Amino acid sequence: MIRFANPGSDISSFIKIYVELYNALKDRYSFGLDDISKTLVEKNLATSCGYMGQEALSRSTRKDRSRDQLYNQSKMYSELFKMLGWLHPTPTSALTFQFTYLGAHIVEAQREPEDLFKECILGIAFPNSILNSTGSYVLRPFATILKTIHDLGGLICRDELIIGPLCLENDRDDGLYKSMLEEIQSVRGDVKRLESKLFGLSAKRKIAVNTMGNYTRFPLAVLKWTGWTTSERNSEIYKRSIPFLRMTDLGERTYQYIVSCKDFRAKDLAQLPENIHAALMKLSFLDMLYRSGFNLDQVSDQLGEYRHILSSFLDNPNQAILFSPFQELDPELVQRIFPNNVSSSIITKVNPNQELLTGNRSSLHYEVSTKVPLHAIKEKRSLSSIDMTVTKDLLDLYDRTRDASRCIELFAEEIRGFNKDKFYPLVASLFRIIGYDCAHSRAGVNYERWDAIIIGQTDTIPIEIKSPGEEEFISVKAVRQALENKVILLSRNSFPTILETTSLVVGYNLPNDRSEVMALISNIRKAYGIVIGVIDVHSLLRLVTATLFEGKSHNKNDIFNLYGIIDVSDI
16 A cells, blocks of 8 residues: 555645745755754644653653654654655665755745645656655556546545555556456445455555554545545445545546646656656656746746657647656756756746745743723624534533533533634634634635635734644744735735734634743734734633623724734623
8 A cells, every 4th residue: 555654634734844844954965854853843843742842852752763753753754755856865864865956946835835736746656766665556646546536426435545546556557447446336335345345455465444544644635635625425325424535626627637648657767768868857847837837937948948859759749747857766867957956046936925034033021912801792693504503502501501611611622622624614603603704714725825714894814723633732833824824815915904903823722832922923013013813712712602691792803903812801
């Protein structure tokens, strides 16, 4: 089975982690796993044993590196970054790395990385000279997954991914692909047949069923984040309600694009004249950048020359090429073709967003808070079905306890295990209950960079949400993302917004280190004039219970102008 590491399933965070690593380590000739761990800790991008910072690093470190949580997390990140062509191993060690020229362009595209990320996902292919992968797979996994979903009528579930495309040994063998497809179709209709097939595969491959499921987490996250699929439950195919992925129109267009491409693999180069190898490598890479929104005017003459050289090997002169040299070929060969200094000759994005200044973190130690006084209001609202469900749950708890504080405590405990798929809609619902026009972003709609948004008649608030499944305590990372949300909202003019209006962070608990968070919020205001507000779910629930149980509400201007950590006053 093709094994994908699982350091985390938030793709946006995954990309941002690479950007942070690049910015911190790009001036080094090479770096190792401990350097990655140290950077993740310094940037508050990793936790261990419930701690952040140096405490996390010290608690994680073990003599037996197999039990070192941060070390293994860094190893998983490195495996995926190598698979995507953003890191290459050094000639001396598989566990020391260098950034690639392709990886440098991911950093260049960091404000809008989706299209280049998709190109890299489709560029994953086995075998390759980057990874020491087990098995003898000849497979372009994500292209095969999309083809399989298409041929199955647009639907696939996780276990079908496992017994199907992720275990297909050769996607260029039509007979093997057809047999794989027929196998999936043969188990449909009876969930026991699916389970039997899964357990049989587990025994044959000597991989635990749970472990096989873990190998699908990254692919599933990718398929949804790219917008190629959406999630839905289906009770017809297996006569039991099971989560499925449904191919979207975008996924179908991507599949059709793949079909139209000339699919080159590393092995194909041996069958091609040596004098065209460099042209193929350069053209395929530049085409990836072009499709990702990069400006290629500076190399337009070379592009024409490369296409002319390759014209006899394409079905038509303008045929797109599916091949990523940084993801398949020997790093030493690639370095002979592309710039050795990865930061040199970077091709820029078309109309790139202005870079944010990072500045120096202040050593201020104080807390800014905004009191939100509650006052009586007699306002009726039209609530959606999810809002009514949340309202009923809270009312039931209140009927049992007759204590608003106890009600908040019990409700917060019930949602403590929520991940973003449940927590984000819940936060949006809570805001609607207290009178805001709030919507959470839809899965796969990547231009909606914020997690939720409050839309007023003349102003808008972007919301960065952190579910308890992502982080229990709001971090400085979330504050930086709230800054990014505001900058993007201002630059795109997609909604009416005012610079002075807050950009919100909503999470489960307030920050562990409030002084660090507030120092960053203060610095952001000084540097950019952008206001960041922080709300924990307990405070948000306090506003909700005041509305539901006491017929009271808050002054909405206090939320639109919220600066720092919220302090909901007693009624």
